[in-house]
Amino acid sequence: MKLRTFCYWLAAALLLGCQSPLQNGDTRTEIYLPLLEGRQVAVFSNHTGLVGDRHLVDILLENQVNVTAIFSPEHGFRGKADAGAGVSDGTDPETGVPILSLYGNSGEVHPSAEDMSRFDVLVVDIQDVGLRFYTYYITLCHLVDACGEHGKEVIILDRPNPNGHYVDGPVLNMALKSGVGHLPIPVVHGLTLAELVGMAQGEGWLTEAGNRCKVTSVLCKNYTHGTPCEIPAPPSPNLPNLQAIYLYPSLCPFEGTVVSLGRGTDKPFQQYGHPAMEGRYAYHFTPESRPGAQNPPLKGQICYGVDLSALPDARTIGLDLSYVIDAYSILREKGQAEGFFSPFFDKLLGVQWVREMIEEGCSAAEIRERWQPEVEAFKALRHKYLLYEE
Secondary structure, eight states: OHHHHHHHHHHHHHHHHHOOOOBOGGGOHHHHHHHHTTSEEEEEEOTTOEETTEEHHHHHHHTTOEEEEEEEOTTTTTTOSOTTOOOOOEEOTTTOOEEEESSOTTOOOSOOHHHHTTOSEEEEEOOOOOBTTOTHHHHHHHHHHHHHHHTOEEEEEOOOOTTTTOOEEEEOOGGGOBTTBOSSOEEEOOOOHHHHHHHHHHTTOSOHHHHHSOEEEEOOBSOOTTOOOOOSSOSSTTOOSHHHHHHHHHHGGGGGBSSBOSTTSSSTTSEEEEGGGBTTBOOEEOOOOBTTBSSOTTTTSOEEEEEOTTOTTGGGOOSOTHHHHHHHHHHHHTTOOTTOBOHHHHHHHSSSHHHHHHHTTOOHHHHHHHHHHHHHHHHHHHGGGOSSOO
């Protein structure tokens, strides 16, 4: 028996030792560098576009690629701007490459014809988190539309989706299409950016030009949708770690309420609270001005609520509306529910009926039961666009 046990563990160790590490698309230079020879290249990226500990732009320039422009999304190329804050064009001080903001002060999110004249091929390398209201994929959709219109090619260097192991939430009612909801997909779509663009083109969700744009995807190696993954850098100022990324689907709806989700603290998207919740909860925090949250909601006010930063197995909870329901119930008991929800809440959830069911006193389980048929239908449609095993 002891020999058999030893052999079992030896075999297991050998199997684990033979597993290859996950590789992002941007590490596979042998595939994409030959595609860039002799061409003018634009890059859509930000601070997360790291190949190991170096930025993709530096790798391209080192390999004599003619990088003529960098497109930056919300939060800017360095990823330091507040959520929703306009970011101006500029120049990357380390490389001298022009930075063209697609999240400018004017609110314009489409590249200009002059911008599009700067390059032949667009290379995409950016860390997404797999949520419909996370804006990087929306910027990418606008770029694919523009590339199709101007006859440019797109190369996506794919990255894992840290929330790619499940699908959850209602599908966007396109009457509520906005800057935080662009495609008819659930809140948590379970796709990498390469898969999402492939699905958008395949289902005709982009413009006519965008749907016919030539897109080449350089896939991750040794990745499945069930693979837990690390991220090279916080994808935005208020998603500092994987715990925040896993809780993001459940806590971001607070953006459309009077409740703080921890912006302006050291635990953004890992706690929630409100001054009126004093007495129900002893735990408290006070939002203050800090980088990435210059003027957070409830700034300077003591917020009583719940700390989720040490919640175990946050990766498995999905989109859990019980936190929003908890806060709404407390404020309603105290006669302060009026004005709890702003119109932004419906835009984030993508439908009106979620808010209506919460106001009617429905449970999180009852709300989930209503959206589950939409999730199953989407998963069936999504299946043919998967580039990785589930």
